[in-house]
Structures are given as C-alpha cells and as structure tokens.
Amino acid sequence: MAKPTGNRLRIIGGQWRSRLLPFPDVEGLRPTTDRVRETVFNWLQPYLPGAQVLDVFAGSGALGFEALSREAGFVNLLERSQKAAKQLQENAKTLNAKNCNVHMGDAIQILATLTTQFDVIFLDPPFGKGLLPQCIELIEQHNLIKTQGWVYIESEQELTDLNIPKHWRLHREKKAGQVKLRLFEVMNK
Template sequence: MTRRRQQSGRNMPNNRREGFVRIISGRWRGRKLPVHDVEGLRPTTDRVKETVFNWLAQDIHEANCLDLFTGSGSLSFEALSRGAQNVTMLELDKKAAEQLEKNRLTVGADNAHIHNTDSLTFLNKQGTPYDIVFIDPPFRKNLLQDVINLLETNGWLAPHAIIYIEAEKELGDPETPIHWHLHKEKTAGQVCYRLFEREEA
C-alpha cells in the first residue's frame, strides 16, 4: 500500500480518494467538509466512525480531546459536533493542516486548535492531560509504540482517559501499559480499531 509522508494521518489507497468527510451526528449532522487532495490521505470510514462514536457516546460530551495524525479531521469534527469541549488536532502536512483550519472556520469551531506539526515532536514534552485521545498513525511506520510511551510518560492522559487506536491488523495487539484496559475491539478489512480505558497508575 502506498504511503505518504511519515507523520501525515489517515492514509488511503490512491483509488479511494474522497473529496470530503461527512459528519454523521450532532449539531453539524450531514455537513460535508472538504479534504485536501494529498496523496495517500484517507478519512476514517463512516462505518468505523459510527461504531467508534457509539462506543464513546457516554464520554464525548464536554471531553477534552487530542487527535494525533489528524489527516482529514474526520474524527475531530465528529467529536466537536457531538459536544466535545475542545479538540487539539496535530497534522504534519501543511496543505492538510490549512484545510483543517478552513473547515474549522466554516463550522465556527472556536474550540478546535490546529497545529501543523509532527505528532511525536509535540508529545515529546510535558503535556496537559486529555480525556480522549485518537491515535491513527500511518501504517508500517512503527510509530504506534512511541506514541503510546510518550502519552503515558509525559502526562498527556487524564487519570481515566479513553484511548482510541486504529492500526493495521497485521500489527497485532499493541503493547500498552498494564493499567490500560481493552474495552472494545473490532476489525474492518485490514484495519483493527480498539478502545482502551486507562486507570490511574
């Protein structure tokens, strides 16, 4: 599968490029937001997204969220639409980050904060705790373990944080801290997506 730059998020095969992401539910239900046409960019599919936000239904309202490797912003804008208090988006690709900013202005999301930066660099400092973290790194770049370690050691997670991980099925089970408990898990094609609940160490 063709992949683009190391830190860009939510990649897709070239023959599945889409020009927009659709918000499924909440105050912006049905809105379609443009996606910058970057080679390899893939939004999380509606089917997966709907499942994930069903899992998060009791937790997303007023949550402080961090979206790593944001890409299209599909998860971020869905979270905001469903009542998240704020979302921090990290995206390395400059054009993709600019499109995220345009979409933020389109929907009037003053509680969205977009950083055109490398996710690992951002996490490699002492952090502010987040309630929900979305992790969807580019496949086959060996980034997931470093992300997990940095989130935990640098204070990016609230005591009972929820961590969503979307990764290639072939990767198998990620190595997570003993106090991260697997809550939900499903597979869609070559992608496995999991929800972990953290207990304070």
C-alpha cells in the same frame, strides 16, 4: 457507507450531522470511514460531552470534527502536512468551531512537548510507519491521558505489538476490513 468520494467526508452525528468537509490529496491520508466512525462514536458517546480531546494524526479531521459535533469541549488537531493542516483550519472556520486548535508539525515532536491531560486521545497514524508504539510511550511519559480517560487506536490488522501499558484496559475491539479498532480505558497506575 463507503469511503468519502471527491475528497469530502461527511460528519455522521451531532450538531453538524451530514455536513460535508473537503480534505486535500495527501500521501497516507486515509479518513476513517463512516461505518468505523459510527462504531467508535457509539462507544465513546457517553464520555464526549465537555471532553478535552487530542487527535494526534488529524489528517482529514474526521475523528476530531466528529468529536466536536458531538459536544466535545475542546479538540486539538495535530497534523504534519501543511496542506492538510491548512484545510483543517479552513474547515474549523467554516464550522465556526472556536473550541478547536490545529497544530501543524510532527506528531511525535508535538507529543513530547505537551503538558495538558486529555479525556480522549485518537491515534490513527498512517499505516506501515511504526508510529504507534512511540506515541503510546510519549503519552505515558508525559502523562497526557487522564485516569478513566479513553485512547482510541486505529491500525492495520496485522499490527499486534503495541506495548500497551498494563493500566490501559481494553474496553472494545473490532475488525473492519483491513483495519483494527481498539478502545482502551486508562485505569489507575
């Protein structure tokens, strides 16, 4: 499938399959394409039912709402843009997603204050901003991912030095156009 048109994204699986959700024009907002989401959620499907999920750069909500549609227990969406965060709240209300919280603010600052551990963390920041290494460091410092949890990283292909912790085992990796997808399983330290 192509990128969403008319600033709407389509949920591709689960209870809200084929639902269209609007998202605003915000600089750097780049919803994960249907094709990429299908791949990622095929990888994660066995681990999603009941999972506590953190979508660090929620943007359009493509990853977080897809996880909810596929039986995640609870999803926290972090979004810096007030416009995008407001739309995320409206979309959660439209879907009657009571197991979803939208936190508006800088993802780095929010990560530094979290104390909850998650089963799945999505890291899909705006490209070219150098945010991934700092996010990974904060996730480790604050012990935000459970052992045997999953960290999905979506980045530009040329980004290679992420300073991945030694106990994060690369489970799957794929290239899709200009994007590199990586799924890590967090092992015992």
